[in-house]
Amino acid sequence: MGTTRRGIAPVIAVLLCAAAAGGGEPSSLQAYFLDGDPVAKWKLPKRLKEISGLASTPDGRLFGHDDETATLYQLDFEDDEIVKSFSLGTPALRGDFEGLAVANDRFFLVSSSGRLHEAREGEDGDSVDFVVHETKLGRHCEIEGLAYEPEDDTLLLLCKTSRKKKFRNFVVVHRWSLAAGESAEPPHLLVPLIDILDRIEAQSFRPSGIERHPISGNYFIVAAREGAIAEITSSGALVSARSLPKRHRQVEGIAFSPDGGLVLGDEGSKSRARLTVYRARPAAGQADSGPISR
Secondary structure (H helix, E strand, O other), rough: OOOOOOOOOHHHHHHHHHHHOOOEEEOOOOHHEEEEEEEEOEEOHHOOOOOOEEEOOOOEEEEEEEEEEEEEEEOOOOOEEEEEEEEEOOOOOEEEEEEEEEEEEEEEEEEEEEEEEEOOOOOOOOOOOOOEEEEOHHHOOEEEEEEEEEEEEEEEEEEEOOOOHHHOOEOOOOOOOOOOOOOEEEEEEEEEEHHHHHHHOOOOOOOOOEEEEOOOOEEEEEEEOOEEEEEEEOOEEEEEEEEOOOOOEEEEEEEEOOOOOOOOOEEEOOOEEEEEEOEEOOOOOOOOOOOOOO
8 A cells, every 4th residue: 555654753742842933832743743754654545536525433534524425434554555535415416525524423524615514423335414604704705624622622724815804814713602592702803914024934825624732632634735734722822833844735735643653644636535644753861752653
């Protein structure tokens, strides 16, 4: 399968001593060996050429979806296989789907217009019922990413392109309360765009995916076109930002494995889509765990 692997070093101790350049907030992003060999590389099957969102379940399983049909795939990058798939509706609902999140035992799929589709997990080959929530956030921006914040039971809807002039100089993350079924308080996080551009030395940063780090609680945001990644706190303060290695052509999805591995999903474009998993740097005085035997 062309897969290369190394052990994932524990992340917790690293985060206690890593600091963002120019700031006092601990940086989860700086803990990862993005310029080194990945833990795993997997060229996905052709049917997942247009992989978009990624998300992990509370028990550590990884799911992904493409951007045209509401079909969810359980992905096992340890064995390079699709474990199962199930779809929302019969036949599978079609649309422009841009993000996936798992809130406890509920799956949420978001469209570019901000429409949320909620469903329970299905067995392999199942078509499951779903509920639609109209957030109307598409009036403000084109949505391009979704994540779950368990601290206050909210969904994070990432804005790719703002339709409001007052937001155009910011990276915008809208917050949606699952309990109330409406915008949370505060309704959004605003990250000054210039702060990110200064770090990545680019002219733009158009977000394509977001996920919450399971240890620090910070949010990682990727931008496919710019090949960059940023880390912000849950209150919207920029912690760190950098360019991604050139091996990443178009990162659309981001997730974390149970042991802290950073999982990035590249859409296939003119070739096969890929999953790439990165380990974290070992803490001071801790040896690298070395290659995983297969």
